[in-house]
Amino acid sequence: MSTTNQQFGEVDPNNAKYIRIFDTTLRDGEQSPGASLNNSEKLEIARQLEALGVDVIEAGFPITSQGDFDSVRAISQEIQNTIVAGLSRCVPRDIDRAGEAIKGGNKTRIHVFCATSKIHREHKLNKAFDEIVALSKKSVAHAREYTDDVEFSPEDGSRTELNHLVDITGAVIEAGATTINIPDTVGYAMPAEYGRIFSYVREQLPIIDEKGIILSSHCHNDLGFAVANSIAAMQGGARQIECTINGIGERAGNAALEEIIMALRTRADFYEQFTTGIKIEKLYPLSRMVSNLTGLLVQRNKAIVGENAFAHESGIHQDGMLKNRNTYEIMNPTDIGVPESKLVLGKHSGRHALKDRIEQLGYSIDDEMLISVYDAFKTLADKKKDVYDEDIEAIIDKEMETERQLWELVRFQISSGTGVISTATVVLRDSSGAEKMDAATGDGPIDACYEAIQRITGVNVKLEQYQTRAITGGKDAQGEVAVQIRHNDRKVRGRAFSTDVIEAAVHAYLSAINRIKTTTEPVLAEQP
Ligand SMILES: CC(=O)SCCNC(=O)CCNC(=O)[C@H](O)C(C)(C)COP(=O)(O)OP(=O)(O)OC[C@H]1O[C@@H](n2cnc3c(N)ncnc32)[C@H](O)[C@@H]1OP(=O)(O)O
Ligand SMILES: CC(C)C(=O)C(=O)O
Ligand SMILES: [Mg+2]
Incomplete structure (x- = not known):
């Protein structure tokens, strides 16, 4: 079914240029040191990822812990319109746990991986390539017992000999894999090189296009190329991109979802053929949510969602x-x-x-x-x-x-206390140097001072706001008074500091009155 996405035009997963967005914030993203999320946090992020319009949510690695199992399970039960995937090694118990976690979900996937590069074969798995192929085939077939949607990743694919990459891809397709992800696990590849891997594997294996197998990229940012490599992969034929919100993930992170999407959209003139289902107006709110829940701050100058980006x-x-x-x-x-x-x-x-x-x-x-x-x-x-x-x-x-100081305070005196009417006597000097004095009563000493000032200056104003705060500590703390007064249809502010809060209040009021009385007056716009 095709729908319309305001930002990207036609959204049609059957379109040959449609890019599936596979979000792994909850799995690879959560592998960032210090980024653990609890189940309800994961569920909330999953809901927002679905609303964002991603095609696949990799919800976790169920063998990891009971918590990871539970959250993959909860997410696959609740999320209806987005594929929910669980990761698994080529280990029978991993596959069973992933299968159990996604059981009953509407759209589910098991993502099986096994490293294929020489260094991983010899130093990590201690297995020959043929053994890895056999194990991978068996594991994919095992995963197919739980779902028809099985993804396979030859881990460290970008450092795997090309002939081996072709061989294992062909083998796991035969075993039932429907998506083949070729990861740049350690962020080693250069864009042209990575893109070429995809076009090469596709050229060598016509079965990919014949069976509608989706090729996928999964890029890490160790050299800062994760997004560039992901886009190069699309140009080489990848139709699924694995990425995370804010680019979180192992070490330097994964390709940042928001950067890929905005590159495709902003440079649609260059990449016009590619479309996605992402609703871009949700990018920033989700970025904030992921940052808040994981505790991983977004660097200020991060593209798209950093504080300085705009x-x-x-x-x-x-x-x-x-x-x-x-x-x-x-x-x-x-x-x-x-x-x-x-x-x-x-x-x-x-x-x-x-x-x-x-x-x-x-x-x-x-x-x-x-x-x-x-x-x-x-x-x-x-x-x-x-x-x-x-x-x-x-x-x-x-x-x-x-x-243009029109009125200057010479002195004031107040009489105030419990049960007595406050009175104030104020003396002001005008711009000609003449002193004028008046006295008034009021609802407290400040009100009395303000009344006396109005009588001397002849300016009738309404006090709309009065704020006071201490700006230093201790017995001799400096107090700041900020007032806003209304004169006819204008609002004017005044501000003053003093260790005597009544004196600060008098100066702030006078400063506002002076601004009204000046000829080229600074007028404050109406506040909402
Ligand atoms: C590139 C990636 O992001 S891969 C995903 C990485 N994510 C994680 O590792 C997070 C979750 N991991 C965990 O909780 C644990 O590592 C577990 C539960 C998976 C495994 O824990 P343990 O059984 O204690 O093993 P440990 O993690 O120490 O070592 C990994 C083992 O898995 C093996 N292994 C690694 N990848 C694979 C694979 N794809 N298929 C089969 N075996 C694998 C290793 O060779 C090693 O086996 P060994 O014990 O025979 O030497
Ligand atoms: C599990 C795989 C896809 C992975 O995260 C990687 O290779 O980086
Ligand atoms: Mg990864």
């Missing part, structure tokens, strides 16, 4: 992004479920990005002020790794106030 700090790039995002982004982050691209402000940023952020924060400043804010921003960015929005607001506040 983040830009350099001024020239940020400028390009603001003018046209295609200048520096070849994919749209929202397509894969990443909320948005980020323009991160830091010491490499330029004026365009800073101005854009300032406007997003709701300010409109002229070019002259942008120059001084930019200078202050660069000085700060040289000292500080991350420059936050609050830092930028503080810089702008400072610039505004040094330029």
